[in-house]
Amino acid sequence: MRTVLNTWDRSLFDLVATRHWPGGDRVLPKLSRGADHGMLWFGVATGAALLGGRPARRAALRGVASLAVASATVNTLGKRSVRRVRPVLDTVPLIRQLARQPFTTSFPSGHSASAAAFTAGVALEKPLWGLALAPLAVSVCFSRVYTGVHYPGDVLAGALLGVGAAYAVRGLAPTRSQLAPPARPRAEAPALPGGRGLVVVANTASGQRAQGGTDPEPEIRTQLPDVEFVGVGPEDDLCKTLESAAGRAAELGGALGIFGGDGSVNAAAAAAARHGVALAVLPGGTYNHFAHDLGIESAADAARAVESGEAVAVDLGRFGEACFLNTFSIGAYPDLVRVREHWAPRIGAWPAGVAAAVHVLRTGRPTRLRIDGRDRWLWALFAGNCTYRGLGATPVRRHDLADGVLDVRMLLGGRLARTRLLAAALTGALKHSPVLKAARVRRLSVEDIPPGTHLAFDGEVAPAPGSLLLEKENEALVVYRLPG
Numbered sequence: 001m002r003t004v005l006n007t008w009d010r011s012l013f014d015l016v017a018t019r020h021w022p023g024g025d026r027v028l029p030k031l032s033r034g035a036d037h038g039m040l041w042f043g044v045a046t047g048a049a050l051l052g053g054r055p056a057r058r059a060a061l062r063g064v065a066s067l068a069v070a071s072a073t074v075n076t077l078g079k080r081s082v083r084r085v086r087p088v089l090d091t092v093p094l095i096r097q098l099a100r101q102p103f104t105t106s107f108p109s110g111h112s113a114s115a116a117a118f119t120a121g122v123a124l125e126k127p128l129w130g131l132a133l134a135p136l137a138v139s140v141c142f143s144r145v146y147t148g149v150h151y152p153g154d155v156l157a158g159a160l161l162g163v164g165a166a167y168a169v170r171g172l173a174p175t176r177s178q179l180a181p182p183a184r185p186r187a188e189a190p191a192l193p194g195g196r197g198l199v200v201v202a203n204t205a206s207g208q209r210a211q212g213g214t215d216p217e218p219e220i221r222t223q224l225p226d227v228e229f230v231g232v233g234p235e236d237d238l239c240k241t242l243e244s245a246a247g248r249a250a251e252l253g254g255a256l257g258i259f260g261g262d263g264s265v266n267a268a269a270a271a272a273a274r275h276g277v278a279l280a281v282l283p284g285g286t287y288n289h290f291a292h293d294l295g296i297e298s299a300a301d302a303a304r305a306v307e308s309g310e311a312v313a314v315d316l317g318r319f320g321e322a323c324f325l326n327t328f329s330i331g332a333y334p335d336l337v338r339v340r341e342h343w344a345p346r347i348g349a350w351p352a353g354v355a356a357a358v359h360v361l362r363t364g365r366p367t368r369l370r371i372d373g374r375d376r377w378l379w380a381l382f383a384g385n386c387t388y389r390g391l392g393a394t395p396v397r398r399h400d401l402a403d404g405v406l407d408v409r410m411l412l413g414g415r416l417a418r419t420r421l422l423a424a425a426l427t428g429a430l431k432h433s434p435v436l437k438a439a440r441v442r443r444l445s446v447e448d449i450p451p452g453t454h455l456a457f458d459g460e461v462a463p464a465p466g467s468l469l470l471e472k473e474n475e476a477l478v479v480y481r482l483p484g
Contacts, residue, residue, distance in 0.1 A: 016145050029096055066121030201264075202259035278311055305480035
């Protein structure tokens with residue numbers, strides 16, 4: 001049987017070698033060289049991460065992880081287990097042959113494994129993107145036979161190994177489609193076909209939208225043609241507009257929609273809760289943390305949720321008359337937000353965030369606060385609305401938006417606190433570092449706040465009062481969620 005398979009393999013190799021393929025001599029050898037060491041796929045991943053949004057970054061990361069697993073398997077097991085010699089190049093035209101011939105054994109094809117792994121990994125996260133990459137992956141695989149460095153069987157085995165690596169990565173890190181729909185419990189909300197009954201307030205001064213200067217109304221109407229649209233510019237009062245829009249939504253028996261970042265969503269949530277209407281979040285800011293925790297990453301996702309009537313009840317965090325959907329903080333983080341927002345219009349959001357973090361770590365000082373009756377020196381106090389994943393001082397994802405608790409993280413001041421915290425983060429021991437204290441509570445009192453201290457909530461910065469009480473309001477708001 002093995003002899004028969006080898007015979008077929010060599011026959012197919014000779015068939016490819018002796019046939020004229022229009023345009024192949026000019027394109028395929030260059031493509032094959034471009035895929036050396038996975039560079040082609042790393043380039044695709046880098047471009048997607050830089051130019052795309054969160055879905056592109058997630059798909060790129062999964063593709064690279066799948067490629068890494070496939071490459072490691074090929075080089076540690078495949079090449080050493082089956083020491084098959086490379087094809088003889090007698091039948092391969094010289095113009096097709098690579099200038100530098102590989103010196104490793106032939107089985108399996110590492111290039112094919114990388115191509116299939118990256119494409120399959122991307123496809124498991126975003127099927128249409130994987131489909132778009134498939135012709136490029138097939139061309140890389142074929143180029144290895146075309147240039148004479150592999151038999152077809154080597155390529156097939158490499159491709160199967162690559163697909164297997166992508167599924168192995170998915171077993172360790174489930175894709176978004178495998179995870180349970182975020183946030184619970186389910187709640188009643190009107191299904192609004194075409195957006196009829198939905199009053200959308202669009203904050204055109206929000207986040208990256210303000211920098212781009214584009215009008216969001218055509219984008220929204222493409223997905224929801226029957227919405228009532230209200231635009232809010234820098235000179236308009238967002239809170240008053242939201243109050244009016246929420247009242248109008250209540251009259252229609254519909255829902256309030258908000259297009260903007262987390263600060264805009266915060267203001268809309270307060271208005272929707274007061275008027276007893278459901279809230280539809282259309283991500284239009286820089287980070288959109290709350291929308292992403294609902295599984296909504298685009299206007300199209302929001303439209304699906306609104307038209308289906310899929311919704312959940314979520315908690316609100318409260319301090320005084322204000323609320324927060326995501327996070328509340330005092331200390332270094334509000335300073336970081338202020339510096340980042342100052343620099344972002346000049347250098348962009350991500351570089352501004354990095355530069356602001358460096359600036360705050362270099363110039364910041366701990367603050368003395370009285371937390372639940374106990375005096376503490378803190379670099380930062382973080383309180384999340386519901387439990388966040390991760391072990392750091394300010395983790396960024398939640399599975400449940402109605403668990404009834406505040407997720408509190410405190411970075412303690414003291415001798416070499418910054419150095420100890422950085423060392424713990426770098427060594428993976430942050431969970432056990434004495435610099436970081438964590439607790440999950442229903443309420444938290446913060447007193448003796450020094451004058452001039454600022455607080456941040458949902459990305460907005462404001463002067464802090466002398467004392468405040470953080471509390472939970474369970475299942476206080478109904479929000480549309482992407483259908484599971």
